[in-house]
Amino acid sequence: xxxxxxxxxxxxxxxxxxxxxxxxxxxxxxxxxxxxxxxxxxxxxxxxxxxxxxxxxxxxxxxxxxxxxxxxxxxxxxxxxxxxxxxxxxxxxxxxxxxxxxxxxxxxxxxxxxxxxxxxxxxxxxxxxxxxxxxxxxxxxxxxxxxxxxxxxxxxxxxxxxxxxxxxxxxxxxxxxxxxxxxxxxxxxxxxxxxxxxxxxxxxxxxxxxxxxxxxxxxxxxxxxxxxxxxxxxxxxxxxxxxxxxxxxxxxxxxxxxxxxxxxxxxxxxxxxxxxxxxxxxxxxxxxxxxxxxxxxxxxxxxxxxxxxxxxxxxxxxxxxxxxxxxxxxxxxxxxxxxxxxxx
Amino acid sequence: xxxxxxxxxxxxxxxxxxxxxxxxxxxxxxxxxxxxxxxxxxxxxxxxxxxxxxxxxxxxxxxxxxxxxxxxxxxxxxxxxxxxxxxxxxxxxxxxxxxxxxxxxxxxxxxxxxxxxxxxxxxxxxxxxxxxxxxxxxxxxxxxxxxxxxxxxxxxxxxxxxxxxxxxxxxxxxxxxxxxxxxxxxxxxxxxxxxxxxxxxxxxxxxxxxxxxxxxxxxxxxxxxxxxxxxxxxxxxxxxxxxxxxxxxxxxxxxxxxxxxxxxxxxxxx
Ligand SMILES: Cc1cc2nc3c(=O)[nH]c(=O)nc-3n(C[C@H](O)[C@H](O)[C@H](O)COP(=O)(O)OP(=O)(O)OC[C@H]3O[C@@H](n4cnc5c(N)ncnc54)[C@H](O)[C@@H]3O)c2cc1C
Ligand SMILES: Nc1ncnc2c1ncn2[C@@H]1O[C@H](COP(=O)(O)O)[C@@H](O)[C@H]1O
Numbered sequence: 001x002x003x004x005x006x007x008x009x010x011x012x013x014x015x016x017x018x019x020x021x022x023x024x025x026x027x028x029x030x031x032x033x034x035x036x037x038x039x040x041x042x043x044x045x046x047x048x049x050x051x052x053x054x055x056x057x058x059x060x061x062x063x064x065x066x067x068x069x070x071x072x073x074x075x076x077x078x079x080x081x082x083x084x085x086x087x088x089x090x091x092x093x094x095x096x097x098x099x100x101x102x103x104x105x106x107x108x109x110x111x112x113x114x115x116x117x118x119x120x121x122x123x124x125x126x127x128x129x130x131x132x133x134x135x136x137x138x139x140x141x142x143x144x145x146x147x148x149x150x151x152x153x154x155x156x157x158x159x160x161x162x163x164x165x166x167x168x169x170x171x172x173x174x175x176x177x178x179x180x181x182x183x184x185x186x187x188x189x190x191x192x193x194x195x196x197x198x199x200x201x202x203x204x205x206x207x208x209x210x211x212x213x214x215x216x217x218x219x220x221x222x223x224x225x226x227x228x229x230x231x232x233x234x235x236x237x238x239x240x241x242x243x244x245x246x247x248x249x250x251x252x253x254x255x256x257x258x259x260x261x262x263x264x265x266x267x268x269x270x271x272x273x274x275x276x277x278x279x280x281x282x283x284x285x286x287x288x289x290x291x292x293x294x295x296x297x298x299x300x301x302x303x304x305x306x307x308x309x310x311x312x313x314x315x316x317x318x319x320x321x322x323x324x325x326x327x328x329x330x331x332x333x334x335x336x337x338x339x340x341x342x343x344x
Numbered sequence: 345x346x347x348x349x350x351x352x353x354x355x356x357x358x359x360x361x362x363x364x365x366x367x368x369x370x371x372x373x374x375x376x377x378x379x380x381x382x383x384x385x386x387x388x389x390x391x392x393x394x395x396x397x398x399x400x401x402x403x404x405x406x407x408x409x410x411x412x413x414x415x416x417x418x419x420x421x422x423x424x425x426x427x428x429x430x431x432x433x434x435x436x437x438x439x440x441x442x443x444x445x446x447x448x449x450x451x452x453x454x455x456x457x458x459x460x461x462x463x464x465x466x467x468x469x470x471x472x473x474x475x476x477x478x479x480x481x482x483x484x485x486x487x488x489x490x491x492x493x494x495x496x497x498x499x500x501x502x503x504x505x506x507x508x509x510x511x512x513x514x515x516x517x518x519x520x521x522x523x524x525x526x527x528x529x530x531x532x533x534x535x536x537x538x539x540x541x542x543x544x545x546x547x548x549x550x551x552x553x554x555x556x557x558x559x560x561x562x563x564x565x566x567x568x569x570x571x572x573x574x575x576x577x578x579x580x581x582x583x584x585x586x587x588x589x590x591x592x593x594x595x596x597x598x599x600x601x602x603x604x605x606x607x608x609x610x611x612x613x614x
Contacts, residue, residue, distance in 0.1 A: 078493070102515040106496050109484035112450065118574030119449055121479045138583065139445065140379075141366040141475050146445060147579040196493030197524040200510070204518035218516035224613060248613055266499060266535035267514055272366060272475060273390060273534040281611045292366050298583065302611045304603065310593065319589035320606045328596040336604055340614065 002092035002154075004030045005065075006042045007084065008056055009103050011075070012214055015052055017221065018099035020059065022160055023168035026097050027060045029128045033094075041065060042181070043087060045080050047073035050183075057181040058170040064181045069188040075103055078196040081110045083186065088115060088155060094131055100159035101220075108159045117155030120148055122276075124164050124299065133158055141272050142295035162220060163278035164299060205265075217251055219268055224250025224281045225300075227270050229293075230257035231286020231307065231326060238263060240330045241285060247337040248281070255287045271296035285326045289314025306330065356399045356411045356467045358433065359456060359483065360392040361443075362424040363476040377444035378580040388424040391471025394532035397539040398501060399469055400432040406503075410434045412463070416455050416560060417443050429550035430542030436553065441560025445477055448575035453485035458563040460490065466507070468529040472497050480531075487529040495522050499535040 006026040008019040023042060030040035043065040044053055053066045067083050084107070088096055096111060098104030100122050112119035120126075123135035124145075131153035139146045150156045204215045219225050226245040228238055238252060245252045254264035256271055270277060272292040278299040285306045287293060294317060297303065305318035306326045315321040322329055364370050365387045370379040388396075396413065403409035413428040415421045416439040425436040439459050443452065460468070468490075470483030480496075487494035499519070500512035507526045512519050514533060542550070592599045607614045 102497065102513075105480055106484065109449065109481040110488045110494075112481075112574075113453060113485035113488035116450075116574075119479070119481055119485070120575060121449075121481055134578070137478070139476060139478050139580070140364065140370050142478075143369050143583060144372055144379075144580055145583045146378075146577055148448075148575050149578050150574060151576055152574050196528075197495060197522045199520060200523050201521040202515070202518055203521070215515075215517035221516055248607075266533075267519075269534070281607070281613050291369075295366075298586070302606075303586070304606070310591070315591050316588045317586040318591070319586075319610070320603060321589065321591035322599045322603060323591060323593040324596055324599060329600060332596045332600045333603060336600055337614065340604070 002094045004040050005088060005093045005096045007098045008042050008044045009101060010046050010049060010052055013049060016101060018101060018162040020167035021165040022097045022099045023059050025126050025160055025165045027168055032128050045072050045083055053183045057183060059168045060171055061181045064183045065186055066183055067186040067188050074199050076195045077106055077110060079191050081107055082192055084111050085114050094153060095133055095156040098159045100161050104159050108157050112157040115155035117157055118150035118152050120158040122161045123158050124161050126158055142298050219251055219253045220275045220277050222251040222279055224248045225253045225277055225279045226250055226283045227253035227287060228258055228285045229255035229287030232258060235263040243334055244330055255293055284314050287314055288312045354409050355464045356402060356409060357460060357465045358395045358399045358413045359470045360413050360415045360424050360428055361389045361474045362386050362417050362421045363389045363474055366475055372580040376446050378577055386420060388427055389471050389474045391473060391532055393539040394536045395469035395471055396428045396431050397537045398532055402503060412437055416441060416452055426550050429553045430546040431540060436555045438557045439560050440557055445577045448573055449479045449481035449485055450574045453482045453489055455560055455563050456486050457489035459558060466526045470531045472531045472533045483529055483531040492527050492529055493524040494529040496531040497533045498530050499533055501530060
């Protein structure tokens with residue numbers, strides 16, 4: 001039986017945290033498939049990223065496949081998919097795993113369709129039995145959970161929702177069966193010279209809209225998200241949420257009502273028509289908790305709601321609910337966090 | 345397909361899906377189609393509305409063009425096709441067949457590709473994802489099966505006179521600006537435009553517009569339920585609901601005291 005292949009995502013030479021989650025899931029699958037398989041390999045694509053290959057070689061893969069070339073500096077769907085499809089075919093891969101990031105969501109369907117393989121998207125659990133992947137995933141605006149099974153045991157492709165799976169840990173030197181992975185340099189001479197699409201620019205922005213050089217944590221990746229809704233009453237009042245997010249090492253998000261009012265940009269919207277997030281902590285301020293909003297936060301580890309309406313539906317999913325005026329509670333919380341921080 | 349310097353994209357295909365309104369909650373059932381379809385309100389997939397609107401705007405800017413809306417679905421899907429025609433699409437192609445979660449993204453993309461192949465197109469627009477199966481895959485798989493470029497999750501699209509498209513795409517912490525030649529496929533995200541409501545004359549005209557029906561089994565004889573389906577549904581159930589936790593109603597200072605404890609002890613954030 002073939003191998004499990006995990007795509008490790010990097011941008012600007014930075015490995016995505018969620019790639020380690022995919023590695024962790026890949027390792028568990030490979031263990032289940034057992035020693036008859038080709039085991040677990042990881043693949044890295046980019047330019048000047050040999051150092052990353054060294055880093056990931058200690059995370060439990062047998063091999064780290066490295067496609068390192070100037071033409072691969074920036075993500076390009078056609079070139080990257082070409083390399084993945086070629087390697088998957090060469091190695092009789094049974095499953096390719098991606099984290100469900102913008103890049104993973106872009107590439108996985110293209111790869112699956114090219115190889116004619118099954119595609120399981122946005123998995124929140126993943127298993128393998130007799131070579132067939134089985135996953136659970138949220139459907140119907142996040143209200144139902146489907147158990148889906150692939151019907152073909154070759155070239156299966158799965159994307160894993162970030163922040164759900166336990167990340168792989170580096171394996172210590174002492175453990176024999178997990179010797180550091182061999183880094184295999186891939187031939188990139190046959191990569192198509194014509195990219196379908198040409199990346200003209202990437203504009204990374206801070207939460208307040210200013211341009212910056214590297215990607216800042218996205219609401220979909222942050223450990224803490226502090227979100228504001230219509231109850232914020234205006235763009236200028238989000239300042240207190242930014243302060244709070246800063247103190248908690250998190251980022252600010254918004255409900256659709258707040259985005260549609262023009263208080264926050266679309267890429268900070270949480271929910272069905274915004275982003276689905278699974279942070280360690282979600283704090284909803286002045287958000288009622290509509291079904292479409294909950295669709296985006298239902299996989300959050302902890303939910304705190306601050307709302308002056310005791311009947312607000314958000315309280316039905318909150319681990320801790322504070323009934324009251326957010327303009328009293330949030331500043332009080334900021335004050336307390338400051339004193340606590342100073343004492344340390 | 346390039347007509348010298350005065351290239352005009354003339355043929356736009358928009359893929360639309362009928363889905364249960366997100367205001368209603370489908371009840372799971374143990375067998376296919378796995379949901380109780382009774383009592384549901386059906387609407388056009390919200391992301392597909394952005395696709396329809398964008399097609400109309402491209403056509404309006406160019407001053408010419410033809411928009412075909414395509415949907416694979418049961419008889420009921422006629423409603424969403426008529427809705428698109430009422431907004432301003434020119435013709436409808438209805439791939440008639442049962443679709444539910446049991447039919448995976450590859451099978452749907454396969455059918456759409458079969459139906460679209462051989463028809464002229466310069467631009468294909470899809471939604472970012474369907475809010476029922478939440479795959480976000482059909483559009484991209486369709487682009488692969490038609491061997492054309494795609495840009496997913498776009499919030500801006502411009503087509504120049506030479507047939508070059510420039511699209512903004514959301515990524516983590518930023519926006520990519522991508523260029524690609526037509527024909528190409530784009531999947532549409534909120535923020536791209538504000539979909540219009542159909543006008544009354546629009547609704548009247550819709551019924552007279554060309555409406556073609558092909559059967560899914562003709563496009564994929566006996567295959568649709570077998571070899572084209574790569575993913576099957578084993579079970580569908582309500583998400584175990586989160587338990588409501590503690591709800592505090594006290595002075596700000598007292599509640600924040602509790603919250604500090606919660607942040608420290610349970611979330612370990614501080
Ligand atoms: C197809 C579709 C997709 C959608 N997608 C999304 C989505 O992705 N994300 C999303 O968020 N919504 C989405 N919506 C919209 C959703 O239905 C709600 O309209 C929206 O979530 C409401 O936002 P809100 O909670 O900020 O505002 P409201 O529902 O107006 O709630 C405001 C809350 O603030 C509280 N409040 C007011 N002042 C204060 C104060 N001083 N202190 C404390 N509390 C206060 C009020 O008690 C109230 O509960 C979608 C809708 C549809 C139909
Ligand atoms: N049955 C269908 N008929 C027409 N278009 C579809 C169908 N299913 C999906 N699509 C298109 O593909 C997009 C993504 O769907 P999905 O991959 O199911 O999330 C939708 O927004 C539609 O544009």
